Amino acid sequence: MGKTVAQKIFDAHLIDKPTEGVNVLSLDRVFCHEITTPIAINDLVKRGKDRVFDPAKIKAVIDHVTPAKDSKTAEQGKTMRDWARRHGIRDFFDIGENGVCHAIFPEKGFVRPGYTVIMGDSHTCTHGAFGAFAAGVGTTDLEVGILKGVCTMRSPETIKINVTGKLPEGVYAKDLILAIIQLLTVNGATDKVIEFAGPTIDEMSMESRMTLCNMAIEAGGTCGICYPDRVTVDYLWEFIKDEFPSKEAALAEYSKWRPDADAEYAKVVEFDASKLEPLMTINYKPDQVRTIREMTGTKIDQVYIGSCTNGRIEDLRIAAEVLKGKKISPNLRAIVSPATPKIYRQALAEGIIQIFMDAGFCVTNPTCGACLGMSNGVLAKGESCASTTNRNFNGRMGKGGMVHLMSPASAAATAVAGFVTNSPLYKG
DSSP: OBOOHHHHHHHHHEEEOSSTTEEEEEOSEEEEETTTHHHHHHHHHHTTOOOOSOTTTEEEEOOSSSSOOSHHHHHHHHHHHHHHHHHTOOOEEOTTTOOOHHHHHHHTTOOOTTOEEEESSGGGGGGGGGTOEEEEOOHHHHHHHHHHSEEEEEOOEEEEEEEESOOOTTOOHHHHHHHHHHHHOTTTTTTEEEEEESHHHHTSOHHHHHHHHHTGGGGTOSEEEEOOOHHHHHHHHHHHTTTOSSHHHHHHHHGGGSOOTTBOOSEEEEEEOTTOOOEEEOTTSTTOEEEHHHHTTOBOSEEEEEHHHHOSHHHHHHHHHHHTTOOOOTTSEEEEEOSSHHHHHHHHHTTHHHHHHHHTOEEOOSOSTTTTTSSSSOOOTTOEEEESSSOOOTTTTSTTOEEEEOOHHHHHHHHHHSBOOOOTTOOO
């Protein structure tokens, strides 16, 4: 019987199988940020186990509230800072060099096909875009990962989403993943891996693939996975060029992390993307989705463009194309947060930051703050936000606020109109 991508990765990293269906896996990477990791650090210190399994395999960042907004967040940052220094963790990204974790870690080449990755963050599934198994874990698992470099995982079942058909002009990966979540529901992939496959995915950039995998968790998925291919190799080449004689050799090696033709799946879903149109969420669950067309005219108080879902250079370029030469509505406020310093510099060099500022956007440093309602764009009670983030739970961006998830193009068009509307890039 053939194997799925996750099954192949599990087999390659298996250390022990204490009971049927339970796997102890070696870890290639343990990612850390200042909200969940200090709890693990402090507990390890308390237990007399203030050690790390391999400082080269631990990557850390301060990203959720940066710079610190109060004494508590300052203390969280200090805990991370001191810990990184104690243990010689070289890849620690502090204020000024820090970016959103699920953007900066791939950007630095820290994720490769076939890797196992954990982090105390549910959107760790983003890194599956490289053909890796990447999962968010709780504090106990994070502690064990930091200390021993292992993690216990149940044997995964996999749902395969085979996407065919060309995405219409002005329709993006964010619209596609919202449609898939609507189809699967928020519980439809619970405890399962989602493989995103098919010619539509093959044509996507790594940025778009990361958007898809980022929101696998919103359907309950443990991890979203795309198959490593030439697009993957091209993205990683600057980091792997000394390991392979050619891109062809790298592709041949990484191709072993593709599923077997006779792999067995819990479910295979065929999805035709050719008739898709721009989408957005309503209410407080990510599977509650409507077309932008149906929701046109919905009042919006704030527009937010950024996050680990849609804060990359591809996203900023799309939004800037909509905003160029225009002004945002006086009836709302708009914020953009490039996801990493590299993206910020790139957007600056390309004139994108100027376009945002000319349009009336507030441009902030890279941070996760607004996405989880901690800083840099918190909503007041009764306010609504058109957001390129990943979660629309009740109170997510501020107590009593409503979040409507959508693509950067739709968010930019909404900023100009002052209410929900399709972008001029959509020709449907």
